[in-house]
Amino acid sequence: MRVGADTVVPVNEADAKKVLHRYLREVRAALIWKVQGISEYDARRPLAPTGTNLVGLIKHLSIVEAWYLGKTFERPFPEDLPWWDDEDDPQADAWATEDETREQIVDLYRRVGEHADATIEALPLDAPGQVPWWGDDHDVTLHQMLVHVLAETNRHAGHVDILRESVDGATGMSANNSNLPEYDEAGWAAYRTKLEQVARAADPDHAPTDSDEATPAK
Numbered sequence: 001m002r003v004g005a006d007t008v009v010p011v012n013e014a015d016a017k018k019v020l021h022r023y024l025r026e027v028r029a030a031l032i033w034k035v036q037g038i039s040e041y042d043a044r045r046p047l048a049p050t051g052t053n054l055v056g057l058i059k060h061l062s063i064v065e066a067w068y069l070g071k072t073f074e075r076p077f078p079e080d081l082p083w084w085d086d087e088d089d090p091q092a093d094a095w096a097t098e099d100e101t102r103e104q105i106v107d108l109y110r111r112v113g114e115h116a117d118a119t120i121e122a123l124p125l126d127a128p129g130q131v132p133w134w135g136d137d138h139d140v141t142l143h144q145m146l147v148h149v150l151a152e153t154n155r156h157a158g159h160v161d162i163l164r165e166s167v168d169g170a171t172g173m174s175a176n177n178s179n180l181p182e183y184d185e186a187g188w189a190a191y192r193t194k195l196e197q198v199a200r201a202a203d204p205d206h207a208p209t210d211s212d213e214a215t216p217a218k
Contacts, residue, residue, distance in 0.1 A: 013125050020146045021120050027153050028113050030174045031058060032106055034160045038167055043102045044095065047163045054163055056094040057156045059083070059105050062112045063093045064152055068145045069116035072129040077115050079108075120146065 173179035
């Protein structure tokens, strides 16, 4: 139901599916945009202690959509994706090998997305599917899987936002919408300083001291 100021209007299935699908398409486009405009090295190098990297997240999301919006509904993606069952490397879907380029992985993500789009468009939201590795909860619907994939994709989009900013300072929600105040470099520096001061005031016992900051990192 959609609740307005004075009325409650039913939302039909077609509208609900269209909204979820639109959000998924938008976040896909943002992810692809975020891994462009940097070197091949920066796109694939580990940027967190657990090895999280930009291209690896795109590769992982290719598997996510291929399974949850494909094979789950007996509509398998036609290309071989061996990373899912790689027993030698449980993280095989989370990084690019030397032989895999960024553009190859991005193109794969696009093709998987097109395959998932066809599933979304062909089936009703209550279409049944199965996720064998979910145990007793293996019986699912397209609605559940669409929400699941959208949630996981947006979670990883947040990772990509932070990783990309750490590489070259690039920010923004999409190519056409920064979704941030229009501060210059000095404005952002002042903002960070304010937050640091507030954090120290809120918890002085755990805040670094002047002597801590003066000590070189080992």
